[in-house]
Amino acid sequence: MSLSELLDLVFRWVHMIAGIMWIGNSMLFNWLDRNLEKSKDLSRLSQGKIYMVHSGAFYDVEKKLLEPGDLPKHLHWFKYQNLTTWLSGLALMVVVYYLHGASFLIDPRVAELSPLVGITISVSALLVGWIVYDGLWSSYGDRHPGVATVLSIAMLFGSIYGFAQVFGGRGAFIQTGVLIGTLMTGNVWMSIVPSQHALVAATKSGGDQDPKLSIRAKQRSIHNNYLTFPLLFIMISNHFPATYQHHLNWLILISVMVGGAGIRHFMNIRYLGGGLVRPPGAVLAPAAGMAGIAIAGILLISHIKVESKIADYPVSYAKAADIMAKRCTPCHSAAPTDDQFKVAPVNVRFDKPDEIQLMSPRIKARAVDSDQMPFNNKTAMTAQERAELGRWIVDGAKLQ
Ligand code: HEC
Structure with a gap:
């Protein structure tokens, strides 16, 4: 096995393990939040309680704010799962897509780029993507979240189309994945974790946390939540050349993103809080509809052929x-x-x-x-x- 193949394997393994831990944690906390039960006996600072059974005993979990003196000595944070996923993802990007003359990133039939130009476009797109997205949501997004959402989706879809015009199909898909992963990691480290630090500091000093910080952190956390399913599709997509090599590959990816984020949406709204859930039909039917959009997108678009290419004479x-x-x-x-x-x-x-x-x-x-x-x-x-x-x-x- 060559060195680059070995690195590919090791980084991929780490990437998967860390990714499962990160997304798994995030799904579990989302689920906890939505299932908390509130009752009158709980203290003023409580946001709800939940009982679960797992691995041989019961878990009694309460979500709450703390009085200044109550901050425990050991507080568990959930941030390195994300960092490890992102760093191993970047390492994979380098080993698989940037090395070897960037031959998995660039396809001369799409655009005649030199490896250096291709890699520069790829790296700059990640930086510019974060700066524009973060800038939008740190200023305008506070006041007009609806408009900022529409703009963000338009920019994301525009990037997908753009990547498909400069990179080979596989490269364009993975570049989109790394961009999404970078935005999600930026959200964790530049918005969500700082807001948690502010919460700890405010608790220590007995003051209130700046509500702006926590509102922004909540927004970013919702963005991450919606991006998980599309990102997971991109991670497995390079096993399916019919999706990424098609001349309308960008349209396939966009339809999967709409469908994937849509499924998450209906999973999210299933839980009404306080232990109440919507009837399964009210959620499963539209979620299945969103899955249908993703699958129909893959199936229908990948069947659009340019021309039939079979010779009309016998071939030995x-x-x-x-x-x-x-x-x-x-x-x-x-x-x-x-x-x-x-x-x-x-x-x-x-x-x-x-x-x-x-x-x-x-x-x-x-x-x-x-x-x-x-x-x-x-x-x-x-x-x-x-x-x-x-x-x-x-x-x-x-x-x-
Ligand atoms: C420059 C090197 C190169 C040449 C030339 C090449 N391939 Fe490949 N082939 C690859 C690589 C790299 C992979 C693995 C990545 C992938 O599947 O896209 C692959 C994978 C495959 C696979 C296995 C995956 C699958 O879909 O089952 C088949 C079949 C295949 N190639 C057929 C061909 C045929 C037929 C030709 C000639 C018309 C050809 N290849 C020419 C590099 C090459």
Whole structure:
């Protein structure tokens, strides 16, 4: 295993573990908040109580403010799960998308960028994205949250479209994910955690917390809440070339974002507080509708084809094998000759006839029905070759 592959694996593993802890915590606290039960016996500073059963005993949890003297010695914070997720995500971005000549970020068929220019655009977009978003919500968002919400969504969708015009499909999706992750991390460390520090300080001094800080923190926390499902989709999307390699990939991503955030919305409003919930039908039906938007977006848009590309004359195995040897085996071979891929990617090899035959449905999906392979069309496969390969597969991928 090469060093960069090892780093990829280690960072990915850490990223997943930390991500599950971060999102898991955040979901649990959201759920707790919405399920708190208020009763008259609770103290003036109490915001509600909840009983749960888990791992062999009962949990008796109360959400409350504290009197100055009551601040406990050990207070548990939940912030490093987020930081670890973000840092390991950035490390992955560097190892997978910036190294190796940024070949997973840039696709010359989308835009002819040099690696340096591509990486500079990617990093600047993260910085500018945070500055603009934070600026908007730290000033204007206080007074006009509705308008700021519409503007933020428009800017996010605009960025997705923009990324799809400069980066390869996979790069555009992951760039959107890193941007969202960066905004969420900024929200945690620049707004939510400072507001919690202010709460601790106010409790110590017996004063009141600046309400502006806590309102802003609440806003940012709601933003993070809505972004979780779309972000999780982006994390798994690079297993699905049909989504990110399509020429309307930005539209697919936007429909998944609308659907994903929509599902969260109906999960959020399910809990009315005080232990009351809406009837399941009133929530499940619209949530299923939002899931439908996401799935229909993927399904319908990914089926919009540019043209059908199957040759109308018979193509022999010899001809197909010839095309594969020229365009595919430079990477997909036991001994690749490509300057970047020194081992066959995902262990897919086309050295032997039965290897080609066995993979023919995937060859059709990746090189005939779409032009996702060869990777970045590095071996300059022509449209005619795709059509001929298509004919050989459609006729049964026979070996003679
Ligand atoms: C420059 C190197 C390169 C060339 C040339 C290349 N590929 Fe790939 N291939 C990759 C990489 C990288 C992956 C893994 C990433 C991915 O799946 O997008 C891959 C993955 C695949 C997969 C496995 C994933 C799946 O969807 O099942 C198939 C099949 C495939 N390529 C087919 C082809 C065919 C057919 C050709 C020739 C027409 C070809 N490739 C040419 C680099 C290359």
